[in-house]
Amino acid sequence: MGESGAAVFRRSDGCLFAKCVSHWAVSDLRDERDRVEWLGGTPVPCPELAGWHEADNGACLVTTAVHGxxxxxxxxxxxxxxxxxxxxxxxxxxxxxxxxxxxxxxxxxxxxxxxxxxxxxxxxxxxxxxxxxxxxxxxxxxxxxxxxxxxxxxxxxxxxxxxxxxxxxxxxxxxxxxxxxxxxxxxxxxxxxxxxxxxxxxxxxxxxxxxxxxxxxxxxxxxxxxxxxxxxxxxxxxxxxxxxxxxx
Ligand SMILES: Nc1ncnc2c1ncn2[C@@H]1O[C@H](COP(=O)(O)OP(=O)(O)O)[C@@H](O)[C@H]1O
Ligand SMILES: [Mg+2]
Structure with a gap:
């Protein structure tokens, strides 16, 4: 899903999303992680940060699923x-x-x-x-x-x-x-x-x-x-x- 070239997966129980990128896009995904965390402290509805995994070949941002x-x-x-x-x-x-x-x-x-x-x-x-x-x-x-x-x-x-x-x-x-x-x-x-x-x-x-x-x-x-x-x-x-x- 999505337009950015990231691979986005929904867990089979529908509760979590994982967005995965190759090494060249890790810093963009890190930016996204930090912004998810920040917006979560405001009244604007958004996913919660549920995990972050980083390796030499890429990274993965895990967020709670927004219903809808x-x-x-x-x-x-x-x-x-x-x-x-x-x-x-x-x-x-x-x-x-x-x-x-x-x-x-x-x-x-x-x-x-x-x-x-x-x-x-x-x-x-x-x-x-x-x-x-x-x-x-x-x-x-x-x-x-x-x-x-x-x-x-x-x-x-x-x-x-x-x-x-x-x-x-x-x-x-x-x-x-x-x-x-x-x-x-x-x-x-x-x-x-x-x-x-x-x-x-x-x-x-x-x-x-x-x-x-x-x-x-x-x-x-x-x-x-x-x-x-x-x-x-x-x-x-x-x-x-x-x-x-x-x-x-
Ligand atoms: N936490 C989430 N809750 C619900 N839907 C999500 C969530 N994360 C991603 N999605 C769905 O996956 C799509 C692609 O994810 P997105 O982060 O927008 O990727 P891209 O950067 O490639 O556009 C979104 O448009 C949305 O429909
Ligand atoms: Mg999108």
């Missing part, structure tokens, strides 16, 4: 309630006191990640919006750099605790009530501009190819329920592109 179904698997009828739950859990996360969070996910951290991915020629073209696929990644990066001054000003005025990979599969919902039972995949959690999360959730909701129960109107409804009536589209595009160029 991923938000990408709800039925069409359930979408309105799912949108409210997604907005509510992101609000709760973003309302945590940012100064208590020890993890940085600001542009000071994320821009070098993107620069590194682009300079290695490692960008995953499938992760790019079709409109961006014909443009060389180095030109896309130049576009981000041109916007960096504005994005940095907006970021410093509005720092919150972000999930960092707030796409639909990483939110678990109760299949009956559609309440959010937990957020998973916390390796990129940290203090950043709230648009880092909002742009990814909205993009995931609007990706009708991947999540056909949802629509682009649902992405706007999600933002409105969160409390943003007039989204800053330029900021949304900046963070969508930043994320697309950060994998690889």
């Amino acid at each position: 179904i991923p938000a990408c698997e709800v039925s069409t009828e359930a979408v309105p309630r799912a949108l409210s739950s997604l907005a509510a859990v992101l609000r709760a996360l973003h309302d945590l006191p940012a100064q208590t969070c020890p993890f940085d996910r600001t542009l000071v951290v994320t821009m070098p990640v993107v620069q590194n991915t682009v300079s290695r020629g490692a960008v995953i073209v499938d992760f790019l919006d079709p409109a961006w696929r014909a443009t060389p990644p180095s030109d896309l990066l130049a576009g981000l750099q041109a916007e960096l001054g504005r994005a940095t000003r907006l970021e410093s005025a509005d720092l919150v605790v972000c999930h960092g990979d707030a796409c639909l599969p990483n939110f678990l919902l109760d299949p009956e009530t559609l309440e959010c039972t937990g957020v998973v995949d916390l390796g990129r959690l940290g203090v950043a501009d709230r648009y880092l999360d909002l742009s990814l959730t909205a993009q995931s909701i609007g990706s009708t190819g991947m999540n056909p129960q949802y629509s682009s109107a649902d992405a706007d409804a999600f933002l409105q329920t969160y409390g943003i009536d007039h989204p800053d589209r330029r900021r949304m595009r900046f963070y969508q592109l930043l994320d697309s160029l950060s994998w690889g």
Whole structure:
């Protein structure tokens, strides 16, 4: 399961998950372990840390299972309630006191990640919006750099605790009530501009190819329920592109 290349296993009794990576991804998984532990001390629902195993050839993070179904698997009828739950859990996360969070996910951290991915020629073209696929990644990066001054000003005025990979599969919902039972995949959690999360959730909701129960109107409804009536589209595009160029 999952998109990161990690192998994710659920124990046959359904109570535990194990996420296993090769040696080159151990430090990312260690980051995730530390963030699971930290978020567990807040009211935001998430798995508990249940074990950590490290060897020369890789590592394995064991967490308790969050009950529920991923938000990408709800039925069409359930979408309105799912949108409210997604907005509510992101609000709760973003309302945590940012100064208590020890993890940085600001542009000071994320821009070098993107620069590194682009300079290695490692960008995953499938992760790019079709409109961006014909443009060389180095030109896309130049576009981000041109916007960096504005994005940095907006970021410093509005720092919150972000999930960092707030796409639909990483939110678990109760299949009956559609309440959010937990957020998973916390390796990129940290203090950043709230648009880092909002742009990814909205993009995931609007990706009708991947999540056909949802629509682009649902992405706007999600933002409105969160409390943003007039989204800053330029900021949304900046963070969508930043994320697309950060994998690889
Ligand atoms: N503790 C957990 N409780 C419930 N579901 C989980 C848990 N950990 C992982 N999952 C499920 O496995 C999927 C993949 O795990 P994830 O950590 O998101 O991997 P990736 O980084 O590859 O996306 C998640 O989208 C979720 O459906
Ligand atoms: Mg995931």
